[in-house]
Amino acid sequence: MAVTSKTAPVAVTATAIPAEKPPNKYRQALPQYLAVSPFFILFAVFGAFPVLFSIWISFHSWDGIGPMTWVGLEQYRYLLSDATFWQTIGNTLIIWVLSTVPMLLLALVIANALHNATRLRTFYRIAYFIPNVTSVVAITLVFGSIFSNNFGLLNAFLQSIGVGQVEWLTSPWGIKIAIATIVTWRWVGYNAIIYLAGLQAISADVYEAAKVDGASPRQTFWRITVPMMRPVILFTAVTSTIGGLQIFTESRVLFGDTNNIGGPGDAGLTIVSYLYQSAFIKNQFGYGAAIGWALFILIVLFSIINWRLIGGTDDERLTRRAARRVERRIAAQNAKREAADVR
Amino acid sequence: MSVERVRTAVGHVVLMLGVLVSLFPFYWMVVMASNTTPDIFSYPPKLVIGSHLFENMGKVLDNIDFFGSMLLTLVASLGVTVLVLFFDSLAAFAFAKYQFPGRNLLFGILLATFMIPSQLALVPQFVTLAEFGWIGSLKALIIPGAANAFGIFWMRQYAKGAIPDELISAAKVDGAGFFRQYLTVGLPVLRPGLAFLGIFTFINVWNDYLWPLIVMTDPNRLTLQVALDQLNGIYGTDYSMVMAGALMSVIPLIGVFLIGARSFIADLAAGAMKF
């Protein structure tokens, strides 16, 4: 880079202006620090501190009222050998699969249909989204009555077509299906709208080209639409995983009037339900804290699994990364060329 | 009929079926809320709307302090929303448009907080708030709720795209400090994003169940969701009345939602794409 001709004029003026101490960059940024501080202060008190405190609590046996008793890793040892805990993991996962798979598939189907529909678009979108803003308590009560063993609409319908009653709310699978149905009903619209946005982002040229090549609708869907939607599908999969692992309200409202909040045989007891039950019903705060940590580990685990499964193969990712690197190099070169031009 | 027409018709049929499924529970809620409990328990069940809706709603009002709970929920939801909108937009503005030492580190910490499930903090937060003396009061609902990273994340994405650097430079030239820039440049441009975040936050706090269930220990001061759950717990045998309560609790929010629905859904879709 040329030096002499450039710095000469600067050097001339440099002697005229007295040299200043470079301003402290931290003090300069004070307004920004102030701006972000409310969140971080609140987070420190109500986010970070509780997390650390939770570790502390989990090393004790405590009913929340009396004194805390140090038990070391006993709560975790109990956790690992606790059949109920593993059952809740099983329950939560089964409910998650039962709800997520149909939900995402239905969402894709509906998004596709919405994409092709030209009329009533706003009406459909609003109608599909309303389940998501409805109070979970209220809607669980409604579904609870629909699924009721003796007085449910569903059983009445099944009986009228000759299939006979199903013990929705007392059998293990019935309970899980009922909860999964509530969750699915709630989130299909939400995910459909997100998928719709994803579909609309795919340019029409790609489809034109496919049509010219003679691709059938099914081929177009699986070979073009789905791969291009991958980031969006990943997003919904990760969010529904995290959400699915945290299910609580549905099972609690369905069975809440006893202290057996998971229903008969704990078939509807989810991880968070177990946490709530241990801490606030059985008054074992230490154990509740330990369960919270188990939940955290599970969420991290499943997010990673989701990411790997749906994030694409390594080849694709490497290609994308390489492409980005090339782009950046080109951009840097361009910037340099422009800067040189100016001089 | 052309293939295209058939496909469109099928598409509409599918969509209409979906709408029916989405909206049927509401219809059923109204049916149950407007009949009497023995009607609900009868076989075959009554499928049409009855005439007892107001009677049941009256019973709900007798049995729980419905409007008191609604007011409480409203205050809590508004409180959190206002705090979130203010803190998050300010922080997002700073993160998006300004370079300052430690910015990336701080933002990385923020992203990391996403991984932490709220349930991990349930027990310790309860204990902490017990020490503060906040259990059972609105403070316990509002203040911890304002520490929400999602809002900052969302607004930052939005701010990055929506606020042109030139506007900020112009303001700087005019002698405006950071906060003035925020007020004159940032806020106006961010308004649509704030609208979305505001409605989103409001709805979430309104519908929140687990945390109020734990923290609102005074049975006379409950949020709407917990009050409804109480109604079911105490008077669960009077099904039609409980359903009327459910209906009454669902309507306000749906009403509010319908007002801003269009832009809300559009913003949600746009935001999701940025991920």
Place this chain on the structure above:
Amino acid sequence: MWTWVGSVNDDLIGQAEQAIPGFDAMKLAMTRIGSNYKTKVLTALAGKSLVPDIVAINDDVATYFPNADQFHDLFELGAKDLEKDFLPWKWKLGITPQNKMMAYPMDTGPTALFYRSDILTKAGVDIDPAAVAELAPDWDAYIALGKKLKQAVPGSAITDNISGIFDYRMAQQPKRYMTEDGQYIGDQDHVRQAFDLAVRVVKEGLSANAQNSTDKNAVVTNGKLVAYNAAVWWAQLGPKNAAPKTKGLWRVTAAPGGAGNRGGSFLAITKYCKNPEAAFAFISWLESAKNQAQAFLDPVLFPSTPASYTDPKLAAPDPFFGGQKIVDVFAESAKKYPGAFFSPYDSIVGTPIGKELVNVEASGKDPDVAWADAQHQVERELTRAGAI
């Protein structure tokens, strides 16, 4: 004051809400909690704010003893002077092992056999209480009666669910899950027999499999539950609330298997109370023999003060029970009750057993496996709690 719905007489409470006897400046502020009462009380205590001054406590009063420091010692407020008015076994239950009186007696829950006279008539059985008592003096005979009723009216049940049998059988025993010196006896014959009895009733098809409160009410309303060995307070919660149309059809007689007691509550004053003297004045007034007699009428709270038993309010014939003087049956039961030791760990033991019973009924789990699983779980939990 906090209590659960149906635990106190509304008129008496109404009086106290105007003014507390002896403390005219003070009024009672009553909150009736509908569901998950104990959870709410314990959570409030852990939350350290907005804790009520007076709480009602159910028959699991011993489970509060480890936290007795959260409550006032009623001996310090002059309770000793009133001891003679109460049933001795009931008075003792409110006193901690450290000889602090944590809880004041409220009502008791003597058990009896409730039955629908119209169903018995259909089955050709004499409905006179003495005759029924003779026909079903023990559980075997009672099950036989149940089968006969079911034959006459198909679908009939003698319990709402499996736990009904287990709990009321345990209510008749002189021992429960722990001894006074902390030995675990929950795996012994007396418990196993109650367990097997409950399973047997289900296997005979005499249980209505109503696992939640909605269904439990429903089976009373629709007449499926035709007989029930239950405590006196079930009269209100069951037939009187859920099946008012069956007024006049019910009767009571001595419970098969002997006198028992299930339930029965207490009152305690928390340390958050700023005027414990006023609180105690209220409690002792509410539970005087005269007022307990009034509480018997609504909601059927059976007094813990024997003097009430001769009060005309109790001795009156009850039209809901076809004019029968039900106090006679229940007073007998209350007097004959052997009394048992309740330990602070009772709910830790009772919960897994209860859960496994439900598994047997609702999911068809093998009873032997269920029993073994329950015992295993109890052992783990007791170890963790430091009890064994």
